[in-house]
Amino acid sequence: MYARLTGTGSYLPGTAVSNDDLAARGIDSNDEWIVSRTGIRSRFLAAPETTSSELGLVAAQRALDMAGVAASDIDLIIVATSTPDFIFPSTACLIQGRLGSSKGAAAFDVQAVCSGFVYALGIAEKFIRSGSHSKALVIGAEVFSRILDWNDRGTCVLFGDGAGAVVLEAAEEPGILTTAMHADGTQNGILNVPGQVCGGQVTGDPFLRMDGQAVFKFAVRVLAEVAEEVCVDAGIPTNAVEWLVPHQANIRIMEATAKKLGIDRDRVIITVDRHGNTSAASVPLALDEAVRDGRIRRGQRVLLEGVGGGFTWGAALLEF
Numbered sequence: 001m002y003a004r005l006t007g008t009g010s011y012l013p014g015t016a017v018s019n020d021d022l023a024a025r026g027i028d029s030n031d032e033w034i035v036s037r038t039g040i041r042s043r044f045l046a047a048p049e050t051t052s053s054e055l056g057l058v059a060a061q062r063a064l065d066m067a068g069v070a071a072s073d074i075d076l077i078i079v080a081t082s083t084p085d086f087i088f089p090s091t092a093c094l095i096q097g098r099l100g101s102s103k104g105a106a107a108f109d110v111q112a113v114c115s116g117f118v119y120a121l122g123i124a125e126k127f128i129r130s131g132s133h134s135k136a137l138v139i140g141a142e143v144f145s146r147i148l149d150w151n152d153r154g155t156c157v158l159f160g161d162g163a164g165a166v167v168l169e170a171a172e173e174p175g176i177l178t179t180a181m182h183a184d185g186t187q188n189g190i191l192n193v194p195g196q197v198c199g200g201q202v203t204g205d206p207f208l209r210m211d212g213q214a215v216f217k218f219a220v221r222v223l224a225e226v227a228e229e230v231c232v233d234a235g236i237p238t239n240a241v242e243w244l245v246p247h248q249a250n251i252r253i254m255e256a257t258a259k260k261l262g263i264d265r266d267r268v269i270i271t272v273d274r275h276g277n278t279s280a281a282s283v284p285l286a287l288d289e290a291v292r293d294g295r296i297r298r299g300q301r302v303l304l305e306g307v308g309g310g311f312t313w314g315a316a317l318l319e320f
């Protein structure tokens with residue numbers, strides 16, 4: 001028994017906000033700095049009342065439409081998010097409620113920050129391979145704009161909002177070949193939102209904080225390592241991967257990773273220039289774009305990988 005991707009979907013809120021737009025809003029930065037350090041030219045920012053569940057719902061419906069699967073047939077919903085609508089219930093339960101017809105499906109959120117989608121996909125794959133579930137919705141949905149300190153130019157220019165989703169179904173043919181998930185909690189201090197709600201008040205710091213250079217070095221190392229790990233596990237060389245869909249944080253991290261793996265730049269799916277870093281949504285957003293524009297086709301080997309706060313990292317190697 002394998003788990004196979006049968007549909008993808010995504011959604012970006014509002015209109016693109018360029019680097020110049022941010023500068024015009026008073027952010028002490030400029031297009032030249034942001035593009036040269038990160039490759040980011042624009043991002044989408046949700047309206048203040050828009051939630052992760054709303055973005056995730058649209059992405060999920062689009063993935064269900066592509067798969068030709070009714071919401072009522074879904075028996076597992078996993079949402080990866082660090083910006084849930086509420087403390088509880090989970091964003092997955094809210095999406096299930098709005099999908100309307102999937103009552104009874106297991107639904108829960110996964111918190112692994114920017115690795116969240118890859119973690120959620122690996123978990124769903126294990127549920128399906130065990131035989132306990134047969135049709136899963138795996139969603140990454142974020143409104144990171146809510147947790148950005150707009151006075152911190154070192155972080156606020158990097159992130160955006162959005163959602164991506166896949167339908168995963170039990171199949172006799174691959175499918176996901178292998179997955180890997182890792183964490184190093186000793187590195188929790190280099191990227192975090194170190195706040196909480198306590199006694200009706202926010203305590204600590206409710207904004208994203210980051211040691212950019214430490215994150216950069218960590219990400220390049222573990223993204224190459226985990227890609228090699230899943231390829232060894234599947235018995236293929238890394239350069240036999242037809243498409244690399246990495247977490248979209250920074251073009252320089254992605255290029256360095258692809259170079260280490262011997263994968264040409266034109267086989268790397270890149271959306272960071274237009275989406276910024278949408279955390280758990282970035283991998284399924286990039287995957288959906290490349291599926292819909294015809295680059296990723298049935299039977300091709302695709303490597304998805306993520307890295308994020310925690311620190312967490314992971315990968316999934318699949319035959320699309």
Ligand SMILES: CC(C)(COP(=O)(O)OP(=O)(O)OC[C@H]1O[C@@H](n2cnc3c(N)ncnc32)[C@H](O)[C@@H]1OP(=O)(O)O)[C@@H](O)C(=O)NCCC(=O)NCCS
Nearest residue numbers: 029030033037114153154157212213215216249250307308
């Ligand atoms: C964030 C990042 C782009 C910063 O680049 P950097 O080369 O490390 O830059 P530094 O933080 O050393 O800052 C260099 C200078 O640019 C300035 N600067 C920082 N952000 C700026 C901005 N948006 N616009 C203009 N200048 C900026 C700094 O103030 C500093 O100025 P100084 O030298 O006068 O003090 C880079 O570290 C990075 O991409 N890290 C990984 C981040 C990431 O991917 N996070 C998500 C992981 S899931």
